[in-house]
Amino acid sequence: WWDHVQPALKDPITSVTQAFLSDPTPFKLNLGGAYRDDKGKPVTLECVRRAAEKISDCEILESTKATTKSKFVQDCVKLAYGNDSSVVREGRFAGVPALSGTGACRLFAEFQRRFYSNSQMFLPMPTWSNHHDIWRDSQVCTRTYHYYDPDTKGLRFQALLNDIKNAPDRSFFLLHPCAHNPTGVDPNYEQWKQISHIFKIKNHFPFFDMAYQGIASGDVERDATAIRIFLEDGHLLGCAQSFSKNMGLYEHRVGCVSIVSRDEKQATAIKSQLQRIVRAMYSSSPVHGPLLVSTILNDADLKALWEEEVKVMVDRLISMRITLRQTLEQLNSSLSWEHITKQVGMFYFSGLSPEEVNQLQRDFHIYMTNDGRISMAGVTSSNVDYLANAIHEVTKV
Ligand code: PMP
Numbered sequence: 434w435w436d437h438v439q440p441a442l443k444d445p446i447t448s449v450t451q452a453f454l455s456d457p458t459p460f461k462l463n464l465g466g467a468y469r470d471d472k473g474k475p476v477t478l479e480c481v482r483r484a485a486e487k488i489s490d491c492e493i494l495e496s497t498k499a500t501t502k503s504k505f506v507q508d509c510v511k512l513a514y515g516n517d518s519s520v521v522r523e524g525r526f527a528g529v530p531a532l533s534g535t536g537a538c539r540l541f542a543e544f545q546r547r548f549y550s551n552s553q554m555f556l557p558m559p560t561w562s563n564h565h566d567i568w569r570d571s572q573v574c575t576r577t578y579h580y581y582d583p584d585t586k587g588l589r590f591q592a593l594l595n596d597i598k599n600a601p602d603r604s605f606f607l608l609h610p611c612a613h614n615p616t617g618v619d620p621n622y623e624q625w626k627q628i629s630h631i632f633k634i635k636n637h638f639p640f641f642d643m644a645y646q647g648i649a650s651g652d653v654e655r656d657a658t659a660i661r662i663f664l665e666d667g668h669l670l671g672c673a674q675s676f677s678k679n680m681g682l683y684e685h686r687v688g689c690v691s692i693v694s695r696d697e698k699q700a701t702a703i704k705s706q707l708q709r710i711v712r713a714m715y716s717s718s719p720v721h722g723p724l725l726v727s728t729i730l731n732d733a734d735l736k737a738l739w740e741e742e743v744k745v746m747v748d749r750l751i752s753m754r755i756t757l758r759q760t761l762e763q764l765n766s767s768l769s770w771e772h773i774t775k776q777v778g779m780f781y782f783s784g785l786s787p788e789e790v791n792q793l794q795r796d797f798h799i800y801m802t803n804d805g806r807i808s809m810a811g812v813t814s815s816n817v818d819y820l821a822n823a824i825h826e827v828t829k830v
Pocket of ligand 1: 533536
């Protein structure tokens with residue numbers, strides 16, 4: 434048995450941390466990973482700590498009830514679609530808790546294949562590498578649409594619009610509503626309006642993968658702008674939500690997938706089908722994480738504290754971007770580093786070549802994904818100089 438099983442290809446993202454961990458050097462930098470504070474330590478948000486204290490053991494034991502989960506889904510959709518959204522008021526959504534953003538994407542991909550078996554998913558180029566794997570494993574073909582321009586390190590807006598126009602009518606598109614991973618490049622308000630307009634003409638289905646609500650601007654409401662524009666324009670849409678980054682709940686795996694429906698009847702049908710997919714895969718998801726999130730979102734003080742803490746994380750990311758850029762400029766680098774501060778969110782898509790990335794790893798013990806994506810979350814006041822000098826060394830001509 435199993436003699437034919439060969440080792441799987443390495444995952445381009447998780448393998449960075451593995452390589453980092455197996456490097457015996459004491460001074461090394463992991464720029465592939467999750468949010469850290471300025472001391473390089475993982476963060477448990479104070480709002481999460483307080484929410485955990487508020488949840489009694491009894492509540493956890495009793496909360497297998499469907500009501501806890503539907504309450505959580507309701508809280509999630511309010512956060513994504515807006516407190517006063519007519520979708521929420523009229524019950525025009527179907528949602529289920531998911532194993533974080535990845536699980537939410539996977540549930541949607543499975544649902545897509547079941548009900549639109551010959552459809553494809555258009556993914557931005559580039560995108561979070563797991564998107565390709567998720568839709569492939571769900572047996573949905575993927576295509577790509579233009580998004581990032583390596584020359585300007587910004588958006589290829591016209592090419593993006595053309596791809597949306599040229600796709601067959603009624604295509605599925607995955608959109609990152611904010612803090613695009615890996616590029617840190619988002620469309621602006623006017624551009625989202627135009628994208629939404631063309632989606633309407635083409636009757637495409639937008640699926641928003643929102644893994645970073647709050648992490649782009651520091652404001653959770655503002656980061657939902659793209660979704661709100663689409664809702665205002667009357668689209669039906671899907672949404673994956675994750676609380677890994679914005680609540681620091683990485684290992685708790687807390688998320689939600691929701692689909693805006695035409696009416697309550699359609700929502701009921703869609704929800705029952707999502708539940709069936711869940712039932713055959715893992716029956717149901719854990720409740721502790723959803724209880725933490727619901728406790729925070731329904732307590733005015735905890736919610737305000739959460740919003741402040743999101744702002745603190747984002748301000749730190751921005752201040753590291755500013756310092757990194759300034760330090761590189763002070764080193765008299767002949768290259769332009771303005772995109773470090775133009776891009777938003779967790780990642781700085783540096784444009785470093787695979788050779789430069791290798792050199793950083795070999796000579797400076799700095800670890801990042803092969804595409805040159807730097808997680809600003811791993812940059813601190815103590816290592817930013819070292820990083821800037823190393824980048825300068827490998828890029829100077
Ligand atoms: N979508 C995007 C765009 C992401 O960047 C990530 C995390 N890197 C996810 C989804 C999933 O994250 P998680 O499963 O931890 O919520």
